[in-house]
Each structure stands twice: as C-alpha cells, then as structure tokens.
Amino acid sequence: MSAPMLDVSGLTRRFGGLVAVDDISLSLQPGEIMGLLGPNGSGKSTVLNLISGALRPDRGSVRFNGGDISRAAPHHIARLGVARTFQLVRVLPSLNCRENVLAGVAFGRDALWGQAAEQRADALLARVGLATRAATATTELTYIDQKRLELARALALDPQLLLLDEWLAGLNPTELQEGIALVRSLRGEGMTILLVEHVMDAIRSLCDRCVVMNAGRKIAEGAPDAVLAEAEVIRAYLGDDDA
Secondary structure (H helix, E strand, C coil), X not given: CCCCCEEEEEEEEEECCEEEEEEEEEEECXXXXXXXXXXXCCCHHHHHHHHHCCCCCCEEEEEECCEECCCCCHHHHHHHCEEECCCCCCCCCCCEHHHHHHHHHHHCCCCCCHHHHHHHHHHHHHHCCCCCCCCCEHHHCCHHHHHXXXXXXXXXXXXXXXXXXXXXXXXXXXXXXXXXXXXXXXXXXXXXXXXXXXXHHHHHHHCCEEEEEECCEEEEEECHHHHHCCHHXXXXXXXXXXX
C-alpha cells in the first residue's frame, strides 16, 4: 500500500472544558473517498477545521503528502492542495458567481489570470450546474446554488484533497443523484475526498471507508455497511433503546 495522502494522528482540540475532538486518528490513501459520520455535535466539522487550518490542535498532528501541516496557516494549506466547503455556506456576497470562482483560480496551486482564468472559472461553473449564472450576484442564488458555487470555488484551487462538509445536505432527490455523480466523477479524476455527511444513500454509494465519531471520539471505522450495522454506532444515532 502506498503512503497515505492524509495522516491524522492523535488529534485533540478543547474549547474550555469541552473536548470537541478527542484523540482522533485516521488516514486517507490517494484517490480514496472516506465518510466522516456521527450525530450532530460529535466533532466532525471541528476535525475538518483542524485539517484545513481554521483551527489548531491542542495535541496530535496532521500530515499531508508527508509534510506536517498541523500549525500551518489556512492559505498555505490551500496552496499545498487542500480545499474545502463549509457546513454553513460561505460565498463572497459582494462578487458575482464568476468573480467568486476567480478568487479561487487566482490563489490556487497554479494561479491563472486574465482570459485563461475566466475560461477556467466558467468551465467550473458549468461543471457544477451554474453555466448560465456566471454574471449573477450571489445574493440572487438559492441556497442550493450557493452550495454549488462554493464547490466550484473549492475546485478552482485544483486540490488533491477535497473536504466536503455536508455538501449533499438539503438537495432534492434529483439534485442528490446529480451531486453523487459529481463527487464520483471527481474521484474518477484522482481526487481524494473526506466528506462529512448524514445522507446515508450518498455514504453507501460513494465511500470506500467510514469513520464514525461520537462525543469527540472515534467509535468505529470500516466499510460503510459494516460500520453502520455496529451496535455502538446505532446507539450513537438512535439511543440505547433502539440498539
């Protein structure tokens, strides 16, 4: 087996007396899709924040392509090839759709400018289903289209590792199938993906492996169907009476 692209070891983050992430370890191989699961408040988004540099760990390490990025700045991590979306969508409200994606193109691993950058931005907008919305103000977009835009901007960084924080949440059945197909196509191009998700159809369709968290700790890891059938995982989601 090749060396992991992402290697998280003993990751811990406290907020006062709350241990939000408690000694989490996981690794992703190049081209793999891993699901990070768990009930609300289990620490999943905090793990993504620690990997992407939005937070720094109190203990443990994050290594990307062999280099320690545990205390690197977010923009440095992005330039290395790690991009993300957010659970609460973050678009740039003063810019239109094309300009939002151009911001990613300009600050990615291989920055583009001028006409080449605009062509790249328009191609990415088309890829996520926003081909006709390039000049549209972000304030005029629906919530779902804002999520599409945020993904296009993340892809504009030309990442090797993509962190998706509930990107498929809130999609209708048709949009969900389109979203699953899009994520699958990204893996087909060699992208490695860590996704936080509650949509189990997506987890089963996309993920090679899953890590399940509860109250900040890892409680299970393995193939999706096997993990979701474990009694401790069922208890975490449904409570003792349903396990």
